[in-house]
Amino acid sequence: MDTEDMVRGALRDEAARVAVADWSAAPVRVQVRRQRRGRRVAMGASAVVAALAVVAGTGAVLSAQRAVQAVGPASQAPLVPEGPAPEAVVVEPGQQLPLGRQDWWMQLKDQEICIHDAPAYRSGPGCGGHSWAGGTTEITMQYYGSPPQYQEALYNLIYHGPGQVARMAIEVDGHAYWATVASLPGNPGYATGYVWGPSNKTPNGSTAYPLEGIKLAAYDAQGKVLASKTLSS
Amino acid sequence: MTASVLHIPVEDPPPSTTAPASAGGPGLREMDFEGFAATRWRRLVRTAYLLTGDYHEAEDVVQATFAKVFRNWSRISRLEEPDAYIHRALVNNNLSRHRRRRVRQLLMPVLPDRAHAAGGGHRDVEERSVLLQALAELPQRQRAVVVLRYWEDMSEYQVAEVLGCSLGNVKSQASRGLAKLRGHPALASYAANTDSTIDGTNGDNR
Numbered sequence: 012m013d014t015e016d017m018v019r020g021a022l023r024d025e026a027a028r029v030a031v032a033d034w035s036a037a038p039v040r041v042q043v044r045r046q047r048r049g050r051r052v053a054m055g056a057s058a059v060v061a062a063l064a065v066v067a068g069t070g071a072v073l074s075a076q077r078a079v080q081a082v083g084p085a086s087q088a089p090l091v092p093e094g095p096a097p098e099a100v101v102v103e104p105g106q107q108l109p110l111g112r113q114d115w116w117m118q119l120k121d122q123e124i125c126i127h128d129a130p131a132y133r134s135g136p137g138c139g140g141h142s143w144a145g146g147t148t149e150i151t152m153q154y155y156g157s158p159p160q161y162q163e164a165l166y167n168l169i170y171h172g173p174g175q176v177a178r179m180a181i182e183v184d185g186h187a188y189w190a191t192v193a194s195l196p197g198n199p200g201y202a203t204g205y206v207w208g209p210s211n212k213t214p215n216g217s218t219a220y221p222l223e224g225i226k227l228a229a230y231d232a233q234g235k236v237l238a239s240k241t242l243s244s
Numbered sequence: 245m246t247a248s249v250l251h252i253p254v255e256d257p258p259p260s261t262t263a264p265a266s267a268g269g270p271g272l273r274e275m276d277f278e279g280f281a282a283t284r285w286r287r288l289v290r291t292a293y294l295l296t297g298d299y300h301e302a303e304d305v306v307q308a309t310f311a312k313v314f315r316n317w318s319r320i321s322r323l324e325e326p327d328a329y330i331h332r333a334l335v336n337n338n339l340s341r342h343r344r345r346r347v348r349q350l351l352m353p354v355l356p357d358r359a360h361a362a363g364g365g366h367r368d369v370e371e372r373s374v375l376l377q378a379l380a381e382l383p384q385r386q387r388a389v390v391v392l393r394y395w396e397d398m399s400e401y402q403v404a405e406v407l408g409c410s411l412g413n414v415k416s417q418a419s420r421g422l423a424k425l426r427g428h429p430a431l432a433s434y435a436a437n438t439d440s441t442i443d444g445t446n447g448d449n450r
Contacts, residue, residue: 017431018422022394033285039307039311043315151340
């Protein structure tokens with residue numbers, strides 16, 4: 012019996028130990044109803060934001076775009092940060108990109124972002140990271156706390172999908188920040204952004220604000236929202 | 245190397261006049277989906293169990309996957325291989341959960357006190373099987389390759405389609421996964437039942 016057959020046998024025996032109850036449709040219906048309710052609330056809120064942006068007469072490209080795209084991804088876009096966005100960087104696959112803090116760097120690979128964090132996380136010489144599969148367009152985030160100061164944390168935004176990301180922004184606890192966008196040459200189908208922001212923990216260990224509610228967005232060069240999300244968990 | 249991406253139709257094909265689901269309204273659509281889900285449920289929960297190592301989490305992951313499938317049922321039911329879509333959604337769902345869990349772990353301002361972790365963690369370790377412990381030591385994607393190849397019996401091509409990666413990637417992940425499991429105590433009883441040793445593969449291994 013070779014290794015493959017041994018692994019097959021072991022997996023089969025392990026799976027057979029599990030007594031699976033009959034399927035119930037109720038949890039699926041509950042989830043679907045909750046998600047539909049959430050989308051209706053988000054679309055209602057975005058209409059209010061769009062109306063206020065028009066009334067305030069703001070000239071910024073992004074808020075005008077939000078007014079036009081009141082329904083859809085822009086409905087969850089964060090506030091527009093003050094000041095210009097940092098210049099986007101293009102890196103070669105595997106190139107170490109310093110993140111502005113000692114021992115912290117990032118590497119971009121084919122379908123993986125690798126972040127090397129501070130020694131306190133005991134990650135060793137390698138890195139934690141984020142990878143994905145499939146072609147779904149999405150934007151998401153990883154949060155890296157920064158002991159022992161607890162004063163700041165690294166927010167790593169990841170977008171994968173069509174289009175060229177020119178800017179990324181995050182809204183944390185009511186404050187908006189531009190992220191530095193990094194991508195591979197050409198059109199790799201994804202981009203990442205990083206920004207140092209407030210730690211969500213206070214020095215005594217209590218939670219300053221929940222990660223739920225953080226807003227993320229990726230924009231193209233014209234200010235159009237490519238994807239946006241409000242974290243739910 | 246650019247990873248392959250499974251093409252998923254982005255627009256629903258024109259409605260067919262002979263499709264009973266489109267003619268029957270929401271009731272028939274739900275029954276159609278429920279029949280589909282009920283027949284896949286047990287096997288998918290077992291797959292998710294091998295991916296997560298926890299039965300309740302496995303149920304949650306599969307139910308969340310079914311919720312996504314149900315929302316897009318009119319399109320998915322017309323795919324040539326809806327099961328491939330479901331496996332892809334299941335694996336991605338699990339990978340996302342794992343990433344979120346890691347983010348929460350990184351929130352802790354100090355690393356957990358060893359005595360406290362030993363108290364809770366030790367009980368968890370005792371209850372887990374040796375095989376699940378071995379699987380937990382594999383990186384998530386490698387674990388997914390091992391489970392899909394050797395429990396779901398998917399071909400390398402099918403696994404590549406599910407994971408949205410290249411065939412070469414699947415082969416190397418499978419090879420590394422097997423290498424790590426090969427010497428693990430979890431497989432000791434399987435090796436002991438045969439005359440072969442677990443120090444390599446034979447010429448027929450594929």
